[in-house]
């Protein structure tokens with residue numbers, strides 16, 4: 001039987017690519033979509049194409065009937081409320097949108113477990129970013145000092161990126177990085193040392209020409225290790241990971257965070 005999917009944010013950069021892939025997948029069925037500006041239209045028409053029989057709703061709450069999994073690529077402003085709404089409706093959630101902290105995900109985990117619903121949250125669903133996280137987790141076992149630099153376009157509305165936040169929070173699994181001088185003891189403008197996310201300093205740059213790049217720099221004795229992921233301009237790189245999450249999440253209760261690179265490599 002097909003997994004019935006709603007794509008929230010289906011007229012956006014990422015949601016459109018994901019919705020198109022859901023339509024093409026033989027084991028998935030796109031039953032509804034969400035977008036405020038296209039509310040009331042057919043999704044194909046909203047894309048400037050032939051109609052495809054998929055209604056677009058202006059609010060997620062209106063789009064959840066007969067849905068097994070909602071995939072959300074809307075924004076950091078809406079993701080928390082959307083995730084809770086879907087769980088309360090008994091619908092599994094794939095969280096693509098950035099903005100949820102580890103604390104948010106702990107709270108969501110409790111609600112999801114009570115409802116016996118799965119939530120698959122990915123700070124970055126691309127294969128390269130997934131490998132970045134795995135490489136950084138390995139490095140953190142040996143090199144105990146690190147900071148993260150998060151590069152994105154000047155239009156990205158949130159900071160840090162979901163990619164950088166998830167990386168910092170996953171690195172916290174190895175305990176906080178070693179610091180010689182606490183950030184709070186910094187003279188001058190302490191803000192210049194960046195934001196402390198789960199114990200890691202994160203520096204977000206927002207400049208024209210970047211899509212998204214994430215760099216984690218490990219400091220050792222007279223040496224450094226730099227691990228950097230660079231994103232191109234298409235949203236296609238997020239599709240395989242998102243489809244993997246859609247297929248996996250009905251078998252989950254509570255929150256699962258981050259992709260397994262082996263599972264993703266097999267899917268790609």
Ligand SMILES: NC(=O)C1=CN([C@@H]2O[C@H](COP(=O)(O)OP(=O)(O)OC[C@H]3O[C@@H](n4cnc5c(N)ncnc54)[C@H](OP(=O)(O)O)[C@@H]3O)[C@@H](O)[C@H]2O)C=CC1
Nearest residue numbers: 009011012013014035036037073074096097098123124125
């Ligand atoms: N985890 C990952 O791998 C990735 C995460 N992201 C994250 O996904 C999110 C979306 O990014 P992107 O695709 O670039 O965004 P876009 O701005 O291109 O698209 C956003 C989509 O969501 C809809 N939307 C926005 N707000 C609402 C709302 N309040 N209610 C209903 N629909 C809404 C928009 O339609 P309308 O305005 O008409 O409502 C549009 O369809 C961001 O948080 C981004 O950081 C992006 C790429 C990869």
Ligand SMILES: O=C(O)C1=N[C@H](C(=O)O)C[C@H](O)C1
Nearest residue numbers: 098123156161162163212231
């Ligand atoms: O806002 C975006 O555009 C993106 N956001 C994601 C993030 O916050 O990490 C990742 C993606 O590369 C694009």
